[in-house]
Amino acid sequence: MTCHCTPAVQVPGRRIDADPESVERGLVCLVLTVVELLRQLMERQALRRVDEGDLTDDQIERIGVTLMALEDRMAELREHFGLDPEDLNLDLGPLGPLLPRA
Amino acid sequence: MADATAVWAYCVADRMAPEWFSHLAGVGEYPVSVVTGGPLAAAVSVVGLAEYGEQALARHLEDLTWLESTARSHHAVVEAVGAHVPVIPMRLATLYRDRDSLGAMLEARQQDFAEALGRVTARTEWGVKVYAVRPEPAATAAGEDHDADRPGAAYLRRRRSQLDASQHAQRAALAGAEEIHASLGQLAVAAGTRAPQAPQLSGQSDPMILNAVYLVEDGESAAFAEAVQRVASLHEPVRVELTGPWPPYSFAFVAEAAPAARQ
Amino acid sequence: MSQPVATRRPAAVRYERIALVDLLDRLLAGGVVISGEVRLSIADVDLVHISLRALISSVSTALEHGSEHS
Numbered sequence: 232m233t234c235h236c237t238p239a240v241q242v243p244g245r246r247i248d249a250d251p252e253s254v255e256r257g258l259v260c261l262v263l264t265v266v267e268l269l270r271q272l273m274e275r276q277a278l279r280r281v282d283e284g285d286l287t288d289d290q291i292e293r294i295g296v297t298l299m300a301l302e303d304r305m306a307e308l309r310e311h312f313g314l315d316p317e318d319l320n321l322d323l324g325p326l327g328p329l330l331p332r333a
Numbered sequence: 334m335a336d337a338t339a340v341w342a343y344c345v346a347d348r349m350a351p352e353w354f355s356h357l358a359g360v361g362e363y364p365v366s367v368v369t370g371g372p373l374a375a376a377v378s379v380v381g382l383a384e385y386g387e388q389a390l391a392r393h394l395e396d397l398t399w400l401e402s403t404a405r406s407h408h409a410v411v412e413a414v415g416a417h418v419p420v421i422p423m424r425l426a427t428l429y430r431d432r433d434s435l436g437a438m439l440e441a442r443q444q445d446f447a448e449a450l451g452r453v454t455a456r457t458e459w460g461v462k463v464y465a466v467r468p469e470p471a472a473t474a475a476g477e478d479h480d481a482d483r484p485g486a487a488y489l490r491r492r493r494s495q496l497d498a499s500q501h502a503q504r505a506a507l508a509g510a511e512e513i514h515a516s517l518g519q520l521a522v523a524a525g526t527r528a529p530q531a532p533q534l535s536g537q538s539d540p541m542i543l544n545a546v547y548l549v550e551d552g553e554s555a556a557f558a559e560a561v562q563r564v565a566s567l568h569e570p571v572r573v574e575l576t577g578p579w580p581p582y583s584f585a586f587v588a589e590a591a592p593a594a595r596q
Numbered sequence: 597m598s599q600p601v602a603t604r605r606p607a608a609v610r611y612e613r614i615a616l617v618d619l620l621d622r623l624l625a626g627g628v629v630i631s632g633e634v635r636l637s638i639a640d641v642d643l644v645h646i647s648l649r650a651l652i653s654s655v656s657t658a659l660e661h662g663s664e665h666s
Contacts, residue, residue: 278493288486295485298492317538345628404619424627438630449628460618527621535617544621576618582626 259312263305264319270301339385339428340368340435341378343410344580345421345446349374354413360406361385368432370439373446376410377435380428390426408580415580419454421446421587422580445587453584455551456522459577461561462530463513463543465506466570467499502570509568510543516564520557521547523584539572546583554578 277294280286286294309316341360349367359365359378368375383389393399404425411422429435439446518524529541549557558575565573 274492275496278489278496281489288483291489292483292485295483295487295489297485299485299488317532400620401616404616404623405614407623408614408619422622422627424625424629425623427627427629442630460621527625530617530621534620535615576615579622582622585626585628587628587630 256312260314260318263308263312263314266308267305267319270298270305273301274298337382338379339382339430340432341380341385342368342423342427342429342435343376343378343407344414344423345373345375345439345450346414346418347373347447347450348418349376349414350417353417354410357409357413358406359410360403365410368435368439370436371441371443373439373443375423375435375439376414377432379432385426385428394426411580419450420580421449421453421585422582442587449585449587452523453548453581456548456581456584457551457554457577458579458581458583459547459549459554459557459561459575460579461513461517461543461545461547462541462574462576463510463545464537464539464572464574465503465510465542466539466572467502506542506571509571513564513568513571513573514543514545517545517547517557517560520553520560521549523548525583527583542571546579548581548584 277298280294281291309319341363343359343365349369351365351367354365354376357365361378361380361384363378363380365376365378368377384393393403407425411420414420415422429438514524514526524545524547527544527546529544530537532538532541535541547557561573561575565571
């Protein structure tokens with residue numbers, strides 16, 4: 232499993248795993264990726280519930296507003312750590328990426 | 334001292350002339366020379382084990398700068414030979430203990446190499462990479478959103494139509510890639526696919542949905558290139574890149590033999 | 597040798613500089629590897645440290661699964 236946040240070019244002679252800044256960045260990336268995964272799952276689940284039609288308008292509104300706030304918060308966190316949406320993903324090798332690319 | 338050096342093999346052909354690569358610096362700036370074995374010849378460099386031994390190599394292979402420079406040097410020799418004769422490229426960092434070992438291997442495996450050479454003679458490898466182009470984010474359907482007082486519901490509607498659109502686009506792109514591979518494969522003697530390239534290495538943000546290689550008769554190369562242009566325009570939303578001509582790295586398959594009998 | 601050298605390379609669709617990713621794609625997972633008692637087994641991608649493997653994981657996957665030959 233690899234996180235896409237590791238910088239693509241090595242400083243010659245310097246090993247990435249010895250760089251503390253990079254390790255921390257890797258952790259942040261991992262955590263945010265998991266949060267993003269949960270956000271996307273919740274979003275899909277919410278849409279399914281809306282489809283099933285057993286939610287009141289108020290409930291739908293509350294869910295929508297919450298998800299909207301969550302998306303904004305994620306954008307803030309990404310910006311704070313200088314990450315693009317594409318950076319938040321996990322490569323599971325043969326299984327492909329964790330998060331859908333769209 | 335034989336222990337201090339090893340022999341880096343670039344490629345194999347049925348003949349080799351030093352003037353083909355006398356203008357080139359090999360890996361690590363070592364000169365390029367020829368080793369023969371049976372009816373075959375290999376382009377080689379004798380390299381120092383201090384930099385090319387197992388541990389040193391393991392370190393170097395982590396260094397993208399070293400890797401790039403070495404890869405380009407290796408490829409330059411393969412290309413130089415390939416400009417004159419059918420060539421079987423060796424993988425990067427294929428080393429032999431000494432010239433005699435390599436010569437013995439060539440002699441022992443001459444049949445396999447002859448088959449491989451026959452397979453690639455008068456043929457060229459081309460690479461075709463297909464990227465899915467992200468669809469333009471759908472303009473918010475302003476007409477639908479008369480619920481200014483229900484932004485949450487509006488948000489959910491937007492997200493649903495975005496997800497539907499992107500799913501649709503993905504399926505269309507993948508189907509397009511399959512069709513492209515199938516139709517280009519018709520024009521090739523052999524075709525194959527490689528795993529998609531890591532975005533950090535390719536620098537591409539659009540997802541790669543096809544990384545294909547084709548072995549095409551030399552006489553058909555122009556037609557092949559035209560076909561690539563054609564299929565590129567027929568299949569939206571994808572972007573198609575053609576690379577080549579390549580020496581036949583992807584079609585030079587020679588099975589690893591069981592260990593040779595010990596003398 | 598008096599054998600005529602045929603023009604092997606067709607009209608090149610060549611870029612100024614070959615992209616490194618395309619080169620590594622082929623050099624690390626293509627080409628011939630012949631082992632045996634005489635080979636120093638170091639063309640193995642397994643030797644590549646995890647940090648580089650993270651970058652070229654797709655290449656090492658190709659190494660494991662091989663490219664198909666029809």
